[in-house]
Amino acid sequence: MCLTIPKKVISIEKGGVIVENPAGDRQTVKSIVELNIGDFCLTQQNVAIEKMDEEDAGKIINEIIAIRKEEKYNGNN
Amino acid sequence: MVITNSALAKLVMINSGCRTFNNKKEENLKYLFRCVMTGRDFDVLELQKNLPEKSSMYSGIWAFALSVGAKKIDADIIYRFFGGAVHIDFVFDQINAVGKKGKFADGYVFAHILKPVILTAVSGENVSAKYVNKNVAVDISNLLIHPCIHVKFKAGDMVLVHYAVIVGVACEDICEYLFGEQESSQEFTSVCQRISEIDYGSFWDLKNWTQNLIGRCF
Numbered sequence: 343m344c345l346t347i348p349k350k351v352i353s354i355e356k357g358g359v360i361v362e363n364p365a366g367d368r369q370t371v372k373s374i375v376e377l378n379i380g381d382f383c384l385t386q387q388n389v390a391i392e393k394m395d396e397e398d399a400g401k402i403i404n405e406i407i408a409i410r411k412e413e414k415y416n417g418n419n
Numbered sequence: 420m421v422i423t424n425s426a427l428a429k430l431v432m433i434n435s436g437c438r439t440f441n442n443k444k445e446e447n448l449k450y451l452f453r454c455v456m457t458g459r460d461f462d463v464l465e466l467q468k469n470l471p472e473k474s475s476m477y478s479g480i481w482a483f484a485l486s487v488g489a490k491k492i493d494a495d496i497i498y499r500f501f502g503g504a505v506h507i508d509f510v511f512d513q514i515n516a517v518g519k520k521g522k523f524a525d526g527y528v529f530a531h532i533l534k535p536v537i538l539t540a541v542s543g544e545n546v547s548a549k550y551v552n553k554n555v556a557v558d559i560s561n562l563l564i565h566p567c568i569h570v571k572f573k574a575g576d577m578v579l580v581h582y583a584v585i586v587g588v589a590c591e592d593i594c595e596y597l598f599g600e601q602e603s604s605q606e607f608t609s610v611c612q613r614i615s616e617i618d619y620g621s622f623w624d625l626k627n628w629t630q631n632l633i634g635r636c637f
Contacts, residue, residue: 344437344439344476344509344513345439345440345441346475347512347516363516365515365516365517367515367516374482384478384479385512386479386482386483386505386508386509387505387508391479391482392475392478394475398473402441405441406516406517409440409517409518409519410517410518
């Protein structure tokens with residue numbers, strides 16, 4: 343089943359919430375949940391739809407870091 | 420928000436083929452199948468609360484249903500979610516986060532999106548199809564018909580495919596919607612133009628992987 347990408351709240355501004363994915367890419371999103379700086383969330387089409395538990399987010403981020411290092415997905419298979 | 424039993428059945432079929440980088444949530448698939456077998460509809464919160472492993476998928480589907488003004492999550496919503504712009508954005512989000520590029524990333528993105536395809540051959544183990552949309556045509560081979568589908572398909576039938584799995588008959592409304600969403604995505608169109616053909620017998624060992632998963636779960 344789908345791999346959720348947790349995004350960390352970097353700052354909260356007038357125009358929206360700035361979040362960062364595990365690769366370090368940032369985007370500005372709207373939010374339908376209450377978020378604070380440092381929280382992790384799930385986004386969908388530039389909207390934060392769910393706040394994620396920090397422990398769960400940490401586990402997924404570690405998995406993503408491991409996947410980024412795996413060469414087997416970089417070939418032409 | 421209620422999710423209907425037929426929507427749950429579609430979720431089971433869609434998730435049966437959904438190979439990602441972390442091969443987890445198999446227990447969720449078994450649980451979902453047990454829910455389908457009750458024959459009843461479920462409240463999404465109840466469903467989510469009882470999942471053996473946490474999953475954000477239901478929040479995403481719920482948010483999508485609300486965004487299109489749906490009062491319940493039915494099979495139509497499931498199809499529109501997994502084949503529409505929301506899921507296209509999601510899969511590019513995934514592939515960017517895990518840092519994959521090239522042929523593998525293209526195959527992953529293409530496979531991940533629910534698509535209407537026309538069957539070109541249905542003969543025993545040999546099931547193949549073609550995805551044709553504006554400016555793109557992709558030949559797909561080594562597909563599987565989900566064991567929960569009891570339709571006798573033939574070449575020329577229009578069906579819905581997610582990864583290597585045929586999950587249902589594609590009605591005209593759904594085809595129109597999904598083709599529209601998919602051709603609107605320049606990124607997805609570019610992926611289709613780059614790959615032109617995909618064989619799930621070899622790509623990521625998808626056919627075997629799916630057959631094994633289905634064998635364990637159903």
